[in-house]
Amino acid sequence: MLAQKLKGKIHYVGVNDRKIHRFEGMWPVPYGVSYNSYLIVDESVTLIDTVDVAYGEVFLQKIRSLIGDRPIDYLVVNHMEPDHSGSIRLLAQLYPGLVIVGNKQTFGMLEGYYGLRDEQRYEVKDGDFLSTGHHKLRFTLTPMVHWPETMMTFDETEGVLFAGDAFGCFGALNGGVVDEGMNLDIYWDEMVRYYSNIVGKYGNPVQKALGKLAGAPVRMICSTHGPVWTGERIARVVGLYDRMSRYDTDEGVVIAYASMYGHTEQVAEQIAAHLNAAGVKNVAMHCLNKTNASFVLRDVFRYRGLIVGGPTYSGQLYPEVEGLLSKLSVRELKNHVIGCFGSFTWAGAAVKRTIAWGETLKQNEFLPQTVELKQGCLADTDEACRQLARAMAERIRTAKS
Ligand code: FEO
Numbered sequence: 130m131l132a133q134k135l136k137g138k139i140h141y142v143g144v145n146d147r148k149i150h151r152f153e154g155m156w157p158v159p160y161g162v163s164y165n166s167y168l169i170v171d172e173s174v175t176l177i178d179t180v181d182v183a184y185g186e187v188f189l190q191k192i193r194s195l196i197g198d199r200p201i202d203y204l205v206v207n208h209m210e211p212d213h214s215g216s217i218r219l220l221a222q223l224y225p226g227l228v229i230v231g232n233k234q235t236f237g238m239l240e241g242y243y244g245l246r247d248e249q250r251y252e253v254k255d256g257d258f259l260s261t262g263h264h265k266l267r268f269t270l271t272p273m274v275h276w277p278e279t280m281m282t283f284d285e286t287e288g289v290l291f292a293g294d295a296f297g298c299f300g301a302l303n304g305g306v307v308d309e310g311m312n313l314d315i316y317w318d319e320m321v322r323y324y325s326n327i328v329g330k331y332g333n334p335v336q337k338a339l340g341k342l343a344g345a346p347v348r349m350i351c352s353t354h355g356p357v358w359t360g361e362r363i364a365r366v367v368g369l370y371d372r373m374s375r376y377d378t379d380e381g382v383v384i385a386y387a388s389m390y391g392h393t394e395q396v397a398e399q400i401a402a403h404l405n406a407a408g409v410k411n412v413a414m415h416c417l418n419k420t421n422a423s424f425v426l427r428d429v430f431r432y433r434g435l436i437v438g439g440p441t442y443s444g445q446l447y448p449e450v451e452g453l454l455s456k457l458s459v460r461e462l463k464n465h466v467i468g469c470f471g472s473f474t475w476a477g478a479a480v481k482r483t484i485a486w487g488e489t490l491k492q493n494e495f496l497p498q499t500v501e502l503k504q505g506c507l508a509d510t511d512e513a514c515r516q517l518a519r520a521m522a523e524r525i526r527t528a529k530s
Contacts, residue, residue: 132168132191133306135357136349137287138263142168142176142191143353144184145301152212152299156326156423160315161301164212165353167291169284170195172262173202177282177291178353182215189223200224203251203259205266206231207293208279209238213353218243230259232270234278253280269341271295273334275327281338288348295338296366297354298323308356316355320366322427323354324373329426329460335374339367373430376463380525381411381432385425386470387418387439387449392505393472397438399511400470400500403518409434409525417449422456429457434466434525436517437483438500441473446482454486463492466524468517470500477501494528496520 133141143165152158164180166188174196180188192201201224206214209231217239221227228249229239236252239245251259253268260266265285272279274295282291298320305311328335350358350366358366372378382404388394394416401412413428417439429435435457439450446454467487471479480501487495498520500513 132195135167135307135351136289137284138169138171139284139287139289139351140168140170140195141306141357142166142188142195143302143306144180144187144191146181146184147301153327156299156322157421158299160299160319162299163302163354165351165355166213167351168192168195169261169264171264174199175203175205175259175261175264175266176201176220177205177351178207178213178293179204179216179220181212182219185216185219188216189219201227203228203230203261205282205291206235206239207282207291208276208353209235209242210276210294211242213293214238214242218245221245221248230268232268232278232280234272235280238278269338271334271338271341273331274338275331275334281342283345283347288346290342290345290347290350292350292352294327294353295335296350296358296370297352298356300355302356306357308358308362309360311356313356313362318427320355320369321373321430322423324370325426325430325460326423329430332374332376332461332463335370339371339374376430376465378433378464379411379431380409381413382409382434382436382521382525383413383415383425383428383432384436384438385415385417385450385453386437387416387447389440389447392502393438393440393470395506396470396472396500396502396510396514399514400436400518403515404522407519407522409522417453422453425453426456426460429462429465433464433528434468434521436468436470436521438470439472439479439483441471441477441479444476444478446471446479450479451482454483458486458489462490464528465490465493466496466521466528467493468496468498468521470502470514470517472502472504474504477503494524496524
């Protein structure tokens with residue numbers, strides 16, 4: 130249960146959750162997730178964010194291994210989502226002199242979630258400041274990254290950015306905490322998946338936050354999830370967030386489909402083969418009967434092209450595909466080229482519905498070439514697949530991202 134020293138008087142006191150199946154009850158986390166919290170043991174003791182209350186006991190053990198019976202003076206609340214705010218009530222009970230540092234939005238949520246209204250507060254505005262002794266903390270409000278109260282705390286003494294969820298990723302921490310001593314292979318993919326699943330809708334607020342942070346001499350990024358970033362990884366992490374929040378993508382196509390008896394799947398396979406023949410190297414196939422939409426969203430934030438396909442089911446689009454369309458709409462996609470295919474047995478609805486959905490995506494290009502299968506594949510099906518694939522290959526090369 131050891132806390133780990135990071136820099137200056139800053140220590141890592143976060144925890145790993147390896148039992149969780151779905152983050153936010155929705156997103157699979159095969160590698161688990163970490164809830165990161167940081168303790169500055171200075172003239173004043175300052176805690177930055179807390180952890181899911183299920184890990185409150187382990188969390189307290191880590192804190193006490195550093196400060197014993199000494200009280201915590203300040204709790205900085207960068208984000209109120211309960212994976213980080215969950216232990217606040219516990220701390221407020223244990224440390225009655227605790228001053229909670231947050232912004233106006235933070236305190237409304239503290240009362241709503243935890244009934245905390247009488248605690249001592251330091252309500253900060255953009256650019257406000259707190260000295261803990263050696264460390265000097267500056268607060269930057271970053272609303273809607275990805276909740277309205279989100280803010281970041283920059284330690285000007287050591288160049289450490291406490292970023293909240295920003296620059297975070299899925300994946301529990303396997304022994305190490307700081308990037309340079311860890312095998313990072315899983316975290317890069319998991320960062321794209323985290324961004325697309327959790328933050329994806331809020332590209333503009335992320336851009337505004339990056340603008341506010343530009344020029345700050347950041348030497349370490351302490352997110353609330355995943356490794357602590359240092360060295361040349363800082364530019365990579367910030368660059369990833371910058372690209373994803375601009376919906377800037379690589380040349381490639383995601384094919385996301387569902388199929389009941391394999392006929393719709395044959396169309397997906399034929400389109401994929403024609404894309405490859407047209408020179409598209411990056412083709413990411415996702416069968417929604419098996420694969421959670423979480424992984425599709427990850428690849429949609431990577432590649433410019435998206436082709437969605439599914440059967441007609443009870444006069445509507447197959448529900449697994451409909452669910453994906455809903456998740457895509459929530460993320461307010463931009464700069465994508467989108468196509469569709471579908472199938473039916475007696476009355477077609479899948480293609481019609483997907484076209485209607487495509488018409489709502491104003492900042493994307495929806496291809497007029499579609500493939501609609503009645504029952505099984507016929508001689509002209511392959512030609513329709515070829516036309517859709519060729520149009521997609523051409524447009525992802527010329528579409529401005
Ligand atoms: Fe990790 Fe938005 O909470």
